Amino acid sequence: MADPDGQVIVGLEVHCQLDTKSKLFCGCSTDYRNDGPNTHVCPICLGLPGAMPALNRRAIEYAMKVAKALNCEILNESEFSRKNYFYPDLDKAYQITQYDKPLAEGGYLEIESDEGGERKIRLTRIHVEEDPGRLVHMGNVERGKYSLVDYNRAGIPLIEIVSEPDMRSPKEARKFLNKLRATLEYLNVFDSEKEGSIRVDANISITGSERVEVKNITSYKGVEKALTFEVTRQKNLIRRGQKIERETRHYLEARGVTQAGRSKEQEHDYRYFPEPDLRPLRVKSWLDNIVLPELPDARRERFMADYGCSLNHARTLTGELKLANFFEKVVASDKRGLSPLAATWIADTLIGELNYRDMNLDRIEPAAVTGLVLLLKAGTITDKSGVEVLRIMLDQQLKGEAAETPDAIVKRQNLAKTAGDTGAITAAIEEAINENPKALDDYRAGKSGAQNFLVGQVMKKTRGKADPAELNRLLTEALKRWEA
Amino acid sequence: MAGTITFEPEDRYNAFLTHGKNVSHGSGKLAGVAVAIKDNITTKDIETTCASKILKGYVPPYDAHVIGLLKAEGAAIVGKTNMDEFGMGSSTENSAFGPTLNPCDTSRVPGGSSGGSAAAVAAGMVRMALGSDTGGSIRCPASFCGIVGLKPSYGRVSRYGLIAYSNSLEQIGPLGKTTTDVSTLMSVIAGYDRHDTTSQNKPYNHTPDAKIKGLKIGIPQEYFGKGVDPQVGDVVKRAIGRLEELGATTVPCSIPSMEYALAAYYVTCTCEASSNLARFDGVRYGPAPDTKKPWHDAYTEVRSAAFGTEVRRRIMLGTFALSSGYYGKYYAKAQVARANVRADFNRIFKDVDVIAGPTMPTVAFRLKEKSDPLSMYLADILTVPANLAGIPAISVPCGKSEGMPVGLQIMGRMFEDERIVDVAYAYEQAVS
Ligand SMILES: [Zn+2]
Numbered sequence: 001m002a003d004p005d006g007q008v009i010v011g012l013e014v015h016c017q018l019d020t021k022s023k024l025f026c027g028c029s030t031d032y033r034n035d036g037p038n039t040h041v042c043p044i045c046l047g048l049p050g051a052m053p054a055l056n057r058r059a060i061e062y063a064m065k066v067a068k069a070l071n072c073e074i075l076n077e078s079e080f081s082r083k084n085y086f087y088p089d090l091d092k093a094y095q096i097t098q099y100d101k102p103l104a105e106g107g108y109l110e111i112e113s114d115e116g117g118e119r120k121i122r123l124t125r126i127h128v129e130e131d132p133g134r135l136v137h138m139g140n141v142e143r144g145k146y147s148l149v150d151y152n153r154a155g156i157p158l159i160e161i162v163s164e165p166d167m168r169s170p171k172e173a174r175k176f177l178n179k180l181r182a183t184l185e186y187l188n189v190f191d192s193e194k195e196g197s198i199r200v201d202a203n204i205s206i207t208g209s210e211r212v213e214v215k216n217i218t219s220y221k222g223v224e225k226a227l228t229f230e231v232t233r234q235k236n237l238i239r240r241g242q243k244i245e246r247e248t249r250h251y252l253e254a255r256g257v258t259q260a261g262r263s264k265e266q267e268h269d270y271r272y273f274p275e276p277d278l279r280p281l282r283v284k285s286w287l288d289n290i291v292l293p294e295l296p297d298a299r300r301e302r303f304m305a306d307y308g309c310s311l312n313h314a315r316t317l318t319g320e321l322k323l324a325n326f327f328e329k330v331v332a333s334d335k336r337g338l339s340p341l342a343a344t345w346i347a348d349t350l351i352g353e354l355n356y357r358d359m360n361l362d363r364i365e366p367a368a369v370t371g372l373v374l375l376l377k378a379g380t381i382t383d384k385s386g387v388e389v390l391r392i393m394l395d396q397q398l399k400g401e402a403a404e405t406p407d408a409i410v411k412r413q414n415l416a417k418t419a420g421d422t423g424a425i426t427a428a429i430e431e432a433i434n435e436n437p438k439a440l441d442d443y444r445a446g447k448s449g450a451q452n453f454l455v456g457q458v459m460k461k462t463r464g465k466a467d468p469a470e471l472n473r474l475l476t477e478a479l480k481r482w483e484a
Numbered sequence: 485m486a487g488t489i490t491f492e493p494e495d496r497y498n499a500f501l502t503h504g505k506n507v508s509h510g511s512g513k514l515a516g517v518a519v520a521i522k523d524n525i526t527t528k529d530i531e532t533t534c535a536s537k538i539l540k541g542y543v544p545p546y547d548a549h550v551i552g553l554l555k556a557e558g559a560a561i562v563g564k565t566n567m568d569e570f571g572m573g574s575s576t577e578n579s580a581f582g583p584t585l586n587p588c589d590t591s592r593v594p595g596g597s598s599g600g601s602a603a604a605v606a607a608g609m610v611r612m613a614l615g616s617d618t619g620g621s622i623r624c625p626a627s628f629c630g631i632v633g634l635k636p637s638y639g640r641v642s643r644y645g646l647i648a649y650s651n652s653l654e655q656i657g658p659l660g661k662t663t664t665d666v667s668t669l670m671s672v673i674a675g676y677d678r679h680d681t682t683s684q685n686k687p688y689n690h691t692p693d694a695k696i697k698g699l700k701i702g703i704p705q706e707y708f709g710k711g712v713d714p715q716v717g718d719v720v721k722r723a724i725g726r727l728e729e730l731g732a733t734t735v736p737c738s739i740p741s742m743e744y745a746l747a748a749y750y751v752t753c754t755c756e757a758s759s760n761l762a763r764f765d766g767v768r769y770g771p772a773p774d775t776k777k778p779w780h781d782a783y784t785e786v787r788s789a790a791f792g793t794e795v796r797r798r799i800m801l802g803t804f805a806l807s808s809g810y811y812g813k814y815y816a817k818a819q820v821a822r823a824n825v826r827a828d829f830n831r832i833f834k835d836v837d838v839i840a841g842p843t844m845p846t847v848a849f850r851l852k853e854k855s856d857p858l859s860m861y862l863a864d865i866l867t868v869p870a871n872l873a874g875i876p877a878i879s880v881p882c883g884k885s886e887g888m889p890v891g892l893q894i895m896g897r898m899f900e901d902e903r904i905v906d907v908a909y910a911y912e913q914a915v916s
Contacts, residue, residue: 043544043545048549049539049647049763050524050525050644053678054680055681082759084758084759086765086783086804088765091768092762093759093762149767171667209737237650269807271758271759271807271808273759273806275816276650276651276652276756277648277651277681277682278681278682279682350895387704
């Protein structure tokens with residue numbers, strides 16, 4: 001029965017562009033994003049009368065890599081079918097895809113479940129298909145004067161990975177997607193940074209109610225947002241005693257909401273039948289030649305074993321191929337010595353600073369982070385100064401200024417710890433106490449926050465260079481004097 | 485470029501939709517030979533319409549694979565020939581640009597759908613022509629116009645650039661006045677093409693050989709039974725008698741699966757056609773739709789206006805047959821029937837080398853005589869089995885009935901196109 005506190009059940013259909021050099025059925029380059037519309041086209045991907053598809057073997061190899069990595073079974077014989085429907089971006093008025101004989105079936109992907117620990121999300125199937133073109137609306141879809149069609153994207157190879165309804169929350173769905181992205185990147189068959197390289201349709205239901213399909217999710221964050229919106233919407237409906245309609249809804253990324261499809265005419269009959277211009281695929285034997293690289297799970301285990309990373313750090317660092325490579329470069333000169341600090345600084349600090357600036361990891365050199373970690377390890381600068389050095393380095397990149405080494409920044413900004421220079425710290429303490437008599441009164445009254453407040457004041461005066469341990473020792477001494 | 489030929493035919497039969505006047509050509513096996521091309525074969529810079537209003541004005545930016553091969557051997561591509569719209573018909577009456585007339589009797593149809601190519605050859609306007617054969621579209625007009633036409637084994641000639649009507653059934657093939665010309669043209673167009681992954685690496689390098697002593701010919705009873713004009717049957721039987729005189733022996737046989745052949749053929753080809761022709765929606769080809777209308781309304785309007793009656797009928801039949809809930813009843817069943825036809829041929833070909841019978845159940849009928857679509861469909865009964873099985877079949881003139889040509893059809897084992905060419909050649913030599 002409908003229960004607003006029922007279990008959330010999520011299944012995903014993920015479409016990913018395979019990063020091949022040429023399209024799925026013709027020789028056109030897939031590198032179209034910086035070129036004008038309809039510049040990467042030929043009779044085949046334009047669907048000109050008489051043109052025929054010829055399968056790009058590389059795309060099948062890529063898809064099989066994915067299937068193997070996701071523990072799927074390659075079918076002895078699979079085939080391409082036509083999915084017939086009219087839409088102006090579909091040049092042949094059918095999409096060549098796979099229907100009842102997909103490339104692979106079964107398989108699973110392990111994610112960190114909400115309860116902690118790993119959980120297997122079962123997969124239904126993986127199939128290969130071509131991307132349609134793209135419509136560019138002049139103005140707005142409803143009121144615009146006209147739309148233009150760009151067929152550059154038509155024929156880009158896609159794989160569709162269909163999961164079983166095994167996820168139990170929007171968060172798990174996002175984790176699934178992130179893990180899938182990492183796996184595809186490790187396999188070197190996918191470029192997550194290309195715009196539109198991933199598109200997701202999600203099925204979501206609450207036990208006892210109908211299932212709703214949410215289409216048109218085009219970002220990793222979008223999956224969690226769209227599903228969170230749906231969970232709230234559906235639970236509210238159930239609470240009000242209303243029924244959940246079985247329907248297809250569209251996710252509007254800009255507004256973070258889902259919207260009902262316009263009408264029932266969306267219920268297509270795709271009239272699938274086998275593509276007569278392509279022969280059935282018998283490729284199972286290719287598996288023997290497919291060697292998988294190290295995948296995220298294995299790398300995570302290795303990071304824990306070799307670098308002593310915590311589970312959480314290892315998970316974060318190996319969650320993206322680039323980040324994992326970056327980390328290994330940073331610590332290459334001294335694995336054991338640098339790893340603990342580097343893991344913390346990259347996983348906890350660097351990622352946050354990059355996200356804050358909407359910057360890509362490519363913008364910072366591993367050597368720069370190594371330099372920073374060395375300074376921290378030697379005790380030359382405090383953690384606080386470390387953050388400042390990092391921010392300066394990132395801002396220099398962002399502004400396109402000449403990059404300084406961490407050493408140079410520490411020198412120029414005079415950020416080295418004032419170790420041994422107790423005079424400066426003592427002077428700052430005296431000043432701070434004199435300026436804040438209330439803090440002293442509080443301290444005398446036994447209020448615990450007073451000393452911390454003064455530490456902050458002294459840090460400010462020494463611009464963060466004071467060694468925290470030294471500062472605390474000297475402040476305690478000084479306060480004792482005042483107490484006396 | 486090696487030269488230019490002047491091509492100024494008096495086209496009394498409406499065989500051509502487009503033709504050049506001064507046509508350049510290269511050198512090679514076909515240097516300077518005028519070759520006409522059915523208008524569903526894509527020709528770079530030459531309008532290609534499939535005899536449909538929806539493709540009026542469409543000038544392809546690329547050549548079909550076979551056109552490239554013809555040019556490489558020096559052929560002069562003189563023009564594009566009339567046909568039933570998108571290949572859908574057996575009379576060339578279903579052309580948006582008027583019917584082609586039979587040069588043997590202008591009150592009669594030339595057959596179809598490659599009627600323009602056959603008429604152009606029969607009238608002597610060109611020495612040879614290319615057609616396409618989905619269910620008899622080369623052999624039928626060859627038979628009706630009294631010339632030779634070959635439907636090659638499926639996969640022997642690249643279909644790249646052939647505007648698809650029914651991909652799994654059709655082949656491009658040669659038409660000519662003589663078997664030798666047909667064989668020569670076949671040697672130019674056959675072979676593997678990486679752009680057509682259903683094509684086979686089986687080039688055709690053959691010179692016809694008239695020695696057929698010891699050849700075993702299967703004579704299927706269905707080819708002389710109900711629906712076949714007895715006079716046509718008699719002409720064909722006499723022709724087979726000539727082959728026996730040349731040293732061949734005949735063996736009676738039966739193709740029981742023929743009972744379902746026509747149904748299997750029409751289900752398959754209409755299904756595939758409904759999908760193939762969906763791209764003609766007015767966005768890229770055909771008359772510009774009214775842009776003020778929602779796109780699906782504009783599509784409906786363009787497609788209703790620009791496709792002919794027979795094309796619309798077949799699109800609707802195919803769309804219905806592929807609809808959810810009907811696929812298993814129609815398309816899937818048709819494929820079973822196809823497999824049965826193939827199995828019948830395989831069984832018969834264990835005992836015989838070729839199968840012979842009439843190409844068409846009748847001689848060329850009169851214009852507008854077959855106004856009922858079903859009676860027109862029945863005309864394909866003797867040609868569709870070869871398409872369903874993928875095997876090669878040739879039609880060679882073998883006499884007359886009612887003063888009109890009759891075609892002898894010879895079918896062979898898969899990829900034994902050479903053998904049926906030899907049989908046709910032997911007959912031709914014997915009677916010339
Ligand atoms: Zn292309």
